[in-house]
Amino acid sequence: MPEIQGDQKLIRRLQAGDVEALGDLYDRYRHQIYRTALAITHDPNAADDILQECFLRVYRYANRIDPALPLAPWLYRVTVNLSYTWTKRNRRNAVSLDGVIDYLTSAPSAAPEPSAEQAELLQKIQEAIDALPFEQRAVIVLHYLNGLSVKEIAEVLECPVGTVKSRLHHARRKLRKQLGHPGWVSELAHGYT
Structure with a gap:
């Protein structure tokens, strides 16, 4: 529960224009997002790109994120969707x-x-x-x-x-x-x- 409450505060700060809150969210979730993208794409460069795009979307759509809901499922959904798109575009089996x-x-x-x-x-x-x-x-x-x-x-x-x-x-x-x-x-x- 403390993580959800911490996410709520960070999302509210981000919605109020505090960009440092995005950095705090990045520090909190970057490893999980990178590992998920890497496990799906098998490409470290793609995983890096997906990680960056995921947090770019957090910033871009901060006002649409409901602070009352846990952030992790939203981040995983974005990560999986971006990984799926990358995988469809880059069918590489020789990685x-x-x-x-x-x-x-x-x-x-x-x-x-x-x-x-x-x-x-x-x-x-x-x-x-x-x-x-x-x-x-x-x-x-x-x-x-x-x-x-x-x-x-x-x-x-x-x-x-x-x-x-x-x-x-x-x-x-x-x-x-x-x-x-x-x-x-x-x-x-x-x-x-």
């Missing part, structure tokens, strides 16, 4: 996954390097996620990478909870089938934290 995997698996503190076996597993998981249709990939990223609940994902994607559950179910089933090991889907959550 190196090394940077994505390194970023997604790195912890803020100094963590030991993953073993070769762990790195191989993470690469297989990332390739399996890449093979998912965009709608399923977005749900997996929002759920496992960002820790959003099914209800929160439904709000972000502006679709029914049942649709999110279905996409999540089908994505997990495809991942299990492609990875050939039922426990690897749970590894997904650990690889993305």
Whole structure:
């Protein structure tokens, strides 16, 4: 609740013309937005562009944002939509996954390097996620990478909870089938934290 109250204050400040509030919101959400865009696009430059565009839209549409509502779902919706648009325009399958995997698996503190076996597993998981249709990939990223609940994902994607559950179910089933090991889907959550 303190984060929502903090967002409310920052949005109100931004609506009153205080540009420093935008910087505070950027500092609060930039990592989540960048990681989400990177996980969907697999392109660090695109993720940077999406991050900047997302906060440009916060600034541009500040007066349309309801301070009483949590800001995170709105930011994720903009991020997913921008990522979807980028992905449709740039159907690149030959993007190196090394940077994505390194970023997604790195912890803020100094963590030991993953073993070769762990790195191989993470690469297989990332390739399996890449093979998912965009709608399923977005749900997996929002759920496992960002820790959003099914209800929160439904709000972000502006679709029914049942649709999110279905996409999540089908994505997990495809991942299990492609990875050939039922426990690897749970590894997904650990690889993305």
